[in-house]
Amino acid sequence: xxxxxxxxxxxxxxxxxxxxxxxxxxxxxxxxxxxxxxxxxxxxxxxxxxxxxxxxxxxxxxxxxxxxxxxxxxxxxxxxxxxxxxxxxxxxxxxxxxxxxxxxxxxxxxxxxxxxxxxxxxxxxxxxxxxxxxxxxxxxxxxxxxxxxxxxxxxxxxxxxxxxxxxxxxxxxxxxxxxxxxxxxxxx
Numbered sequence: 001x002x003x004x005x006x007x008x009x010x011x012x013x014x015x016x017x018x019x020x021x022x023x024x025x026x027x028x029x030x031x032x033x034x035x036x037x038x039x040x041x042x043x044x045x046x047x048x049x050x051x052x053x054x055x056x057x058x059x060x061x062x063x064x065x066x067x068x069x070x071x072x073x074x075x076x077x078x079x080x081x082x083x084x085x086x087x088x089x090x091x092x093x094x095x096x097x098x099x100x101x102x103x104x105x106x107x108x109x110x111x112x113x114x115x116x117x118x119x120x121x122x123x124x125x126x127x128x129x130x131x132x133x134x135x136x137x138x139x140x141x142x143x144x145x146x147x148x149x150x151x152x153x154x155x156x157x158x159x160x161x162x163x164x165x166x167x168x169x170x171x172x173x174x175x176x177x178x179x180x181x182x183x184x185x186x187x188x
Contacts, residue, residue, distance in 0.1 A: 006030040012069035013155030015147050016093035019043060021056050022147030025067050026138065028159045035138040037067060038148040053095040060099035072105045073158035075112060075150065108158050118157035
C-alpha cells in the first residue's frame with residue numbers, strides 16, 4: 001500500500017481598505033487549516049491617493065514574493081451610504097487585485113456575507129464573532145486584530161469553497177475564471 005500524499009495549498013486572503021488593508025495567509029492540507037501569517041498594511045493619510053494605492057501595491061508585492069501563495073481571495077466591496085468612500089475603497093481593492101494578478105495568481109472574490117456564512121455560519125455575524133471563530137478554526141492563542149481576522153476569514157472561506165463549489169452551484173452561485181459569481185438563468 002502506498003500512502004496518499006495530500007496536496008498543500010497556501011491561500012492568501014485580503015480585506016482591502018485605503019487606510020488599512022488586512023492580509024491573512026493560511027495553509028490547507030486535506031481538510032486541515034493552519035495559520036501562517038497575518039497583519040495589516042497601513043497607508044499614511046497625509047500621502048496622496050496615488051501614493052497610498054502605491055503603498056498597498058508595493059507591500060502586497062513584497063508579501064507575495066516572501067510567502068508565495070498558491071491562491072488568493074479578496075473580499076468584494078460593499079456599497080455604503082457615502083459614494084466617495086465606496087469609490088476610494090474600490091480603488092484600494094483594485095490596487096490589491098492588481099498586485100495579485102501581476103504575480104500570476106487567480107483571484108477569487110467573496111462578499112462579506114459569504115465569508116461570514118462560511119466562517120461563522122451566520123452571514124450577519126459581527127466582527128467579534130468572526131475574530132473568535134478565526135481564532136478557533138486556526139487554533140490561535142488570541143483573537144487576531146479585526147482587519148487581519150477579516151482577511152484570514154476570507155482565506156478560510158476560500159479553502160471551504162474549494163470543497164463545496166458543487167453545493168454553491170445549487171444555491172445559484174458558481175465559479176468562473178476563478179471568481180465566484182451569481183448564476184444567470186437562461187430564458188429561451
